[in-house]
Every structure is written in C-alpha cells, then in structure tokens.
Amino acid sequence: MSTVHGSEAPADAHSAAVNSRTPLKKRLQHIYRPFRQTSRISRGLIFSGLGVVVFFLLVAFVAPLLYPYSGTQYRKEVAPGEFVKFPALAPPSVEHPFGTTRDGFDVLARIIDAASLAFVVMAIAVSIAMLVGVTLGLYSGYRGGKFDRALVTVMDSVYAFPSLVMAIIVGFVLGSILTQGVFSAAAAVAVVYIPQYYRVVRNHTFSVKQEPFVEAARSFGAKDRTIVGRYIFFNVVQTVPVILTLNAADSILVLAALGFLGYGVPYPIPEWGLDIAKATNDVAAGIWWTAFWPGMAIVLLVTALTLVGEGLNDVVNPLLRTRGKAGRKIAGMPRSRRKNGDGGVTRSADAVRGAAQEKLAAKIRDLRVGYRTSDGPLWAVDGVDLNLRAGECVGLVGESGSGKSSMGRAMLRLMPPGGVVQGEVEIDDRDIVNAPESTVRKMRGEGISLMFQEPMTRLNPLMRVSDHFVEMIRTHQPKTSRQRARTMARDALMQVGIPPTRVDNYPHEFSGGMRQRVMLAMAIVLTPRTIVADEPTTALDVIVESQILSLLERLRSEENVGILLITHNLGVVAEACDRVAVMYAGRIVEMGPVDQIFNDPKHPYTRGLVASTISLNTTELHSVGGYPPNLVEPPTGCRFADRCAYAMDHCTKVDPELTTVGPEQQAACLLYPGAGADVPADVRTPSGDPQKSEV
Amino acid sequence: MKTGSLGRYLVTRVLLAVPSVFILLTLVFLLLHAAPGDPVTATLGGRLPPAEIAARQETLGLNDPIYVQYFNYLAGALTGDFGNPVTDSRSVVEIILETAPATLELAAAGMLIAVTLGVVVGAIAGRLRDTAFDVGGRLFGVVIYAAPVFWTALLGQLLFSVKLGWLPSSGRAGGFDAPEQITGFYVFDSIITGDWEALQSSLLHLILPAVTLGLLIGGVFIRLVRVNMLQTLRSDYVEAARGRGLPERNVLFRHAFKTALIPIITIVGLQFALMLGYAALTETTFSWPGLARELIDFVGTRDYAAVQGIVTFIALVVVGVSLLIDIITGIIDPRVRY
Numbered sequence A: 001m002s003t004v005h006g007s008e009a010p011a012d013a014h015s016a017a018v019n020s021r022t023p024l025k026k027r028l029q030h031i032y033r034p035f036r037q038t039s040r041i042s043r044g045l046i047f048s049g050l051g052v053v054v055f056f057l058l059v060a061f062v063a064p065l066l067y068p069y070s071g072t073q074y075r076k077e078v079a080p081g082e083f084v085k086f087p088a089l090a091p092p093s094v095e096h097p098f099g100t101t102r103d104g105f106d107v108l109a110r111i112i113d114a115a116s117l118a119f120v121v122m123a124i125a126v127s128i129a130m131l132v133g134v135t136l137g138l139y140s141g142y143r144g145g146k147f148d149r150a151l152v153t154v155m156d157s158v159y160a161f162p163s164l165v166m167a168i169i170v171g172f173v174l175g176s177i178l179t180q181g182v183f184s185a186a187a188a189v190a191v192v193y194i195p196q197y198y199r200v201v202r203n204h205t206f207s208v209k210q211e212p213f214v215e216a217a218r219s220f221g222a223k224d225r226t227i228v229g230r231y232i233f234f235n236v237v238q239t240v241p242v243i244l245t246l247n248a249a250d251s252i253l254v255l256a257a258l259g260f261l262g263y264g265v266p267y268p269i270p271e272w273g274l275d276i277a278k279a280t281n282d283v284a285a286g287i288w289w290t291a292f293w294p295g296m297a298i299v300l301l302v303t304a305l306t307l308v309g310e311g312l313n314d315v316v317n318p319l320l321r322t323r324g325k326a327g328r329k330i331a332g333m334p335r336s337r338r339k340n341g342d343g344g345v346t347r348s349a350d351a352v353r354g355a356a357q358e359k360l361a362a363k364i365r366d367l368r369v370g371y372r373t374s375d376g377p378l379w380a381v382d383g384v385d386l387n388l389r390a391g392e393c394v395g396l397v398g399e400s401g402s403g404k405s406s407m408g409r410a411m412l413r414l415m416p417p418g419g420v421v422q423g424e425v426e427i428d429d430r431d432i433v434n435a436p437e438s439t440v441r442k443m444r445g446e447g448i449s450l451m452f453q454e455p456m457t458r459l460n461p462l463m464r465v466s467d468h469f470v471e472m473i474r475t476h477q478p479k480t481s482r483q484r485a486r487t488m489a490r491d492a493l494m495q496v497g498i499p500p501t502r503v504d505n506y507p508h509e510f511s512g513g514m515r516q517r518v519m520l521a522m523a524i525v526l527t528p529r530t531i532v533a534d535e536p537t538t539a540l541d542v543i544v545e546s547q548i549l550s551l552l553e554r555l556r557s558e559e560n561v562g563i564l565l566i567t568h569n570l571g572v573v574a575e576a577c578d579r580v581a582v583m584y585a586g587r588i589v590e591m592g593p594v595d596q597i598f599n600d601p602k603h604p605y606t607r608g609l610v611a612s613t614i615s616l617n618t619t620e621l622h623s624v625g626g627y628p629p630n631l632v633e634p635p636t637g638c639r640f641a642d643r644c645a646y647a648m649d650h651c652t653k654v655d656p657e658l659t660t661v662g663p664e665q666q667a668a669c670l671l672y673p674g675a676g677a678d679v680p681a682d683v684r685t686p687s688g689d690p691q692k693s694e695v
Numbered sequence B: 001m002k003t004g005s006l007g008r009y010l011v012t013r014v015l016l017a018v019p020s021v022f023i024l025l026t027l028v029f030l031l032l033h034a035a036p037g038d039p040v041t042a043t044l045g046g047r048l049p050p051a052e053i054a055a056r057q058e059t060l061g062l063n064d065p066i067y068v069q070y071f072n073y074l075a076g077a078l079t080g081d082f083g084n085p086v087t088d089s090r091s092v093v094e095i096i097l098e099t100a101p102a103t104l105e106l107a108a109a110g111m112l113i114a115v116t117l118g119v120v121v122g123a124i125a126g127r128l129r130d131t132a133f134d135v136g137g138r139l140f141g142v143v144i145y146a147a148p149v150f151w152t153a154l155l156g157q158l159l160f161s162v163k164l165g166w167l168p169s170s171g172r173a174g175g176f177d178a179p180e181q182i183t184g185f186y187v188f189d190s191i192i193t194g195d196w197e198a199l200q201s202s203l204l205h206l207i208l209p210a211v212t213l214g215l216l217i218g219g220v221f222i223r224l225v226r227v228n229m230l231q232t233l234r235s236d237y238v239e240a241a242r243g244r245g246l247p248e249r250n251v252l253f254r255h256a257f258k259t260a261l262i263p264i265i266t267i268v269g270l271q272f273a274l275m276l277g278y279a280a281l282t283e284t285t286f287s288w289p290g291l292a293r294e295l296i297d298f299v300g301t302r303d304y305a306a307v308q309g310i311v312t313f314i315a316l317v318v319v320g321v322s323l324l325i326d327i328i329t330g331i332i333d334p335r336v337r338y
C-alpha cells in the first residue's frame, strides 16, 4: 500500500538559517526570539531580575568609592588626628542610614562591602565547581569503565548527602589548613555544586558516545573527540547557563549559612550571614536594624538571580513557553471572509439536497481554528463547511500542517492554550462550538468521540483500563452503577476484539495496537453519533490497521455512526471511506466520492497527491513539490499558486471558491467556471489535460 | 521489569546503599584528618599539662598511623560503636539517640508544612497559569527560598515572641512541660501519655521553627509542583480525558495531579536531605536541642568520633528516606515493579 507523505513545513525556518555571516542585528533578533515567545510576565520577571542584579553590581563595585565609611570602620576623623567613635546600636539616622551595630560599625557600609565579597565568592565558587565538575564529568563519561562507575557512585553519595553539612566540614577543614578567609569559604561553597556539573556533563558525554553517528564517524576515521566535543558543547551550553545562574543565587545562601554558623569568613570581615549571626542577641532586645538589612540584601539579590535563572530555563525549555488561554476570540486577529466546503456560500445543489434529505451526523459551517504563534496569529483552519451524514465515512486528507488535525479537535472544541475555535459544529441539533462548557462536556464522548493518534500516550498510566471506562460512563450517566459500567466496558472491549478479562489491566500491559483498540472501545461505549478518528492506524502494523478499519466499517454500517477519518494515507481512505475531502492550507480544496476523486481528480493539488500514490515510483518524500504557504500572512488569490503547474496570472489575485465540477464533486480552482466569479471564461485553460498532471 | 518481590528489592536497595554510606564515611574521615591538630589539643590544649594531653592522645589512639585509625574506626562503625567524644561524657550513640528525635520531629513537621503549601499553591498556580495568582505564587516561592532560613527565623522571633509574645522564642518544651520520654518525639509522646499540657507546650515550641523551615522548602515545592502540573496538563492523556467529556475537576485531580505527583515525591525525598542541612541553621537559631546543632559544634572541636558517628547516622537517614520514597512511588505507579 503506497502512502502519501506530507511535506513537513520547516517549523523553525529561520532558526536554522542563522550562521556566522548573519548580520549582527539579525543575530541579536535570533537570540531574542525565544524570549519573545515567553509570556510577557515571564519576560518582565527576567528583566526586573536583571535590573536588580545590575543594581547590586553597582553597590558592590561603585558604592564603596562613594560611601564615606568602610565596613570595618568604627570611628571617623573629625579633625586631623582626632577621632570620634560611632555610637553602638544607633538606630537608622541621617548619619547612619541603616543604623550601627553593637561594635559600632556602620550597617550600610558593611552591607556594601559584603556585596563585593558575595560577588567575589560567587565567582570563585562557581568557577571552581564548573572547572572541577566539568573536567571530571568529561573525563569520566568519555573514559567509561570502572573509573566512571566508581566516580558516579562517589558523586551520587555526595549529592544525596545534605550539602550544607558537607560545606561546613569542608569549610572548617580548609579554614584550618589555609586560615579561614575568602578562599576557604568559596571552596567550601564550591563543593556543593561540583556533583551537579559533574552529573550533567558526564551524562551527556556518556550518552553521546553511544550515538550511532559517532560510531559511524569513527569508522570513517574521523576524530570522534571533535564530534563528541561539539555535541556535548551544544547540549551543555543549553543547560549550564541555567545551572550557573541558579548556583550563583544559591552560593550566596550557602556563604551566608556558613558565615552564620561561624565556618565562613572570620569576623570582622563584613559578610551578610555573619552579620546576622552577630545580630542574634539584638533581636532579643527588640533591635531590628542590625539583622534586618543584611537579610534584605540577601533576599533581594538571591531573588533577582533566581528570577533570571528560572527565566532562562523557561526560554531554553520550550515546553513551558506557549502562552494564552483557550477561548473563542483572539483580539486583533484578522478574520478571513471566505467560506469553503459543502453547504457554504457556494452551496451546491447536491449538498443542499443531501442536507435536507439525510440525517446528518455532524454539520460543520464556517469552522475556523486560530492560534497565536510567535510570528503572529494564524488561522490553521480557515472557514470550512462539511456535512457528515449518518453512516458515512468521510476521509480528510492533506499534508501535515494543512489543518486537518486542528479541525478534528475543533469538532469537540478541544483546543490547546492559545487556540480559538469559531463557526458552527452541529451534532444532534446542538452547536458544540458555541455551547456552554457543561453542554460541551456532555457532548464529548456521548455525541461525538475523538480517537487520537499515538495510542501509547493517550491513556492515564496510573489508572486501570476499567477505571477509565467507569469514570467516563459514570460522568455521562451518573445513575449507572459501577457494576453496570464494568459490564459495558467488557462489552465494548469484546466488540473491538480484546478479551474482556483484561479489563482490569493497566495501559502499559497492552501493545500499541491493543491500546488503540481500547481507545476505540472507549470512543464507542456511549454510542455517539459521530466519531472523529485522527490517524487511527498510524504506527500500527498492517494487520492491526485492517482490524481497526473493519471495526470502523462495522460501526458505520451497523450502528449508523458518521465517521470523519483524518489521515495522510490515501490507501486507508480508499479502503474505508465513501467520500474524501482534501485539505490544503486550512481549506478544503476538493471534495467528492472516493472513486471519482481517485479516478478523476480535478484540483491540481489532488492530482499531484493521487498521481504520486498511484504511480509506483513514490519513494520521494514530497509527493507534491514545494511547501505550503505561511498562514500568518496567507497569499492573496489561490493558496496553492506557487506550487501549481497550471497557475495562471489571475490565480494570485482571485481567491477560488468551491464549485461543482462533477456529480457530488467540488473543487476550488480557477480552472473551473464558477470558482471565481470575475474571471473571464476565455483565459481559462481547458481542464483535465493528462500531459500536465505530473506536478 | 516484573522480577522478584518487594522483599528482594528492599534487600538489593539496602545493599546498594552500603557503598554510598561507606564512601561518605571515608570522605569525612579523610577530610577531618587532613585538618591540622587533633580533638584533644583543640579542646583541652593549654588547660592540661602536656604530659596529660599526650596520655589522652595515646588512649584515644590518635598517635596510631592513619590507616590503623581508619580500620579501627570502620570496625567500630560496623559494630555500631562510634566511640566517645572528647568533650562529652555521653557516648556518640547516646548523643545520637538523645538528639535525633528532636531533629527528626522538626524536619517532619517542616516537611508537612512544605508539602501542603507547595502542593496547594503550586497546583493552583499551574492551573491558573499567567494569572495574578500564578505570578504571586511563583514570586512567593522564589522570595521565600531566597530568604536565609536563620533570618526569617530571627524576624519570626522578633515579631511573634519579642513584640507580640505569642510563641516561645527558643528551645523545645522543657522542664515540667516536657512529656514523659518514650520515643523522644514530644508531640507523639504527649499524645500517647495523654499529657495535654505537654502537647500544647510541645506544639507551641514547634510552630515557629517548623514554619520557618517549612516555608523555605515549600518555596521549592511551589515551583516544582507548578512546572509538573503544567507538563501533565498538556500531556496527551489529559487531552484525551477532556475529549471523553470528563469534567475539569476530574481531569485535574484524577488525571493531571496524580501523575504530576510522582516526580514530586521523588524530589521530596531529595529535599529531605537538604532539610537536615537547613535544620542545622534552624536549630542554632532556635536553640533547638537537635542532632544537626550538635554536629556543628563537634566539627568546631574537631571531635572525630562524634562527627563521624553523626554523619553516618544522617547518611543512613537519607538512604532510608529514599528507600521509602521508592516504595511509595511503586505503590502509586503500576509501571514500577520491583
């Protein structure tokens, strides 16, 4: 069975296109791009964090030059040779804005001095940790063997042990070997982070060694060190800035903790934690300023650094990036006006008759699905009309990115965050798109079921199959008893050919094909009128595929269920469907009975698809050359124009509408009269020229 | 991975933990012996005649070659005998038995507060992503983690003990208020002896240290729970659950939340170790008579025997907790089989 492969649109076209010769402005834009994709709030947090960090850098390295006192100064010179001591424990005043300590030091001066100490310790500690951790990680991961295993055990033991306790011991030991000071404190702090860097780098190194491409390069005599190095570099470069920033934040806390316990820098060197320890007795006397300000400094700086680190993590980790909430409106999103599909503006006589005479499983009118993307809003489905009759199977085909999966989800009003659905989907005389949430929930599973692709991940791994069924059945029919629901589950499983005895198994105990059948059983257990099956057989072997298809066939003929079968596989369509709708760039471009579409396709795009399926040399990935258009700014005129071998001048000006091109067959192409009202008949080239159909 | 029984799994896990405890012991031994000086001189030097000091060093075996000291120490550790500290009349084991319950009680109470806070705020923040609640919750998580625990502790003391006088500022329930010692866990002891006054006093003393500690770790949990919630909320089976028409409440709690919990439980285990470290700070601030504080003091006096004994004990607790976490995960997640 031959398959039409969709040509994948380059999802991130310009990220691949940045190289060393790109002008600086472009490159900066490229770096900033992931930031733009995070929410405004996250960006706000990152940049305010950065602002505070810069402020502290100024405090640490510029303020000492401006502020009159140093942190260890307890008196000032009023006249040459004549000193006056600062008062002890003076509350904040103009002279001493943050007050003075028990030993008569100026609190603000100590905070300023401690800030530079904090940055110095941070820099030393993180450098030591990175140097040691990265080196050991590279070496151990690269070398492998016993050495690697031993070091992993050692590092894991240290990692699991309370890091602060370890730091205290190291701080004490180094302090007594080297004399207590900045370096011993920094080294003690570093000990906490070495295992982290080690683990990250070691695991990357170890895994890349086993990559097939390294193996291959080695057999060609390439230096695998270079490959391994480059690969690790790119992976580590992604994680390390995040770890680094978070460690920098954390190191301030560890330093303060060491200082507080007396294992950090020795008094009277100004250090925030040490100063708080010195202020402990003041607190009992109700004096707040000696402890409060150093603590505030720590909180501010650590918070700021953490925000930057977490923000970077959000940027690096795209999973957390999509923003917005599902809804029905996107402000500022241009709404295209054109209608498309059967029963739309160009409602054909056939479709009208069909709608009037037959019972419809689903009636779709002007359905639109919009998303916000980093480049702007786009309509992935752009005004589709479709009548799905009861007992009918309609195949929805198209390349990836044509909008077919979005359309399937929209029929249940299922949207990811940032998506909107508009238009109408009428099932059992109720419009699911505009219904209140409670109605929508009731209709899902009971009126219309969706069978997803990737059966492996669609079941909750922690719940038995029976619990999935019972939960679903009792949600929709609260009066059904548990016992009854279990019986229904067994019956449904039996229908799809799974032994009912397995009802209490967990999802991971089933194979992929079985799980897909479990999903199907769940889709039919409440006997919905409509089933949307999204690539139900992808990734399954041919035998399981035909089992699933014959199950769908039986539902259709025996239960009179309307099925929308979404697929990129024309073979599946030929086997299971009555009609086909071909989707391209968010619209239906051709639709009609299966045999007609296969034997006499009218739209140039359909011709390309069919030709590449029927002819034997279908090894190439892109069955139709070129890429679908960018939907953020869809081209005027026909969306297929720049890939179309028949394209005429006015194709880029006039937007074609679906028009009748045969019995029950419609196509949206200007080659056919009626597709564009204002195109003069004499410019049309005759259709159906077999010479030209090799697209 | 359906091989073996829970029992065999536990035995394997314990056996696997042995090298890790051994490594820590060796590391600590080496570190302590790398520092110049010895416990006797450090604590008694100048106060006793040199001959007396030399004699004590001799009895403690401090003049033996280092490898002899190491093997003696390992042999002691194996038989559960960690020797006697120089500065304390109690044996190391007695010290541990006396002070560990205080630390564990504090850590457990702190963990309870942290988990409750983290799970509730984190789950809601993940659900209400990018709302005021989410931003507030995240910021709170970051700020509270950024605050040194001893500083929040001092501020808490200043406000609730010194200014308002609502809570005791330090120590555990003491004197007449202390319950009869059975397990050493005061809250537990006062409940089983039915001593309600002791219970009240124990709880009052516990509130401030436990809340300080709990807030700190709770900050970590808020962020963690939120991220895991976000990830599960967009997982395939959550979408599938919505597609079956389940109400949002069920989708959230039965499908999203429970799975999000698994990595969280694992991290709770790791954080417990971290918490023992922070407990040292909290105990110092609140004069809480716990193990971690003892350890800090013994490090200062270079008391090998005591430090090594307490480190071993902490390492064992860490191993025990991670074992417990594995068992809990195994119960929740059917994919894990021993």
Ligand code: SF4
Pocket (backbone or CB within 6 Å): A603, A604, A605, A638, A639, A640, A641, A642, A644, A645, A646, A647, A648, A651, A656, A668, A669, A670, A671
């Ligand atoms: S309208 Fe023009 S460009 Fe579009 S498919 Fe028809 S011939 Fe090709």
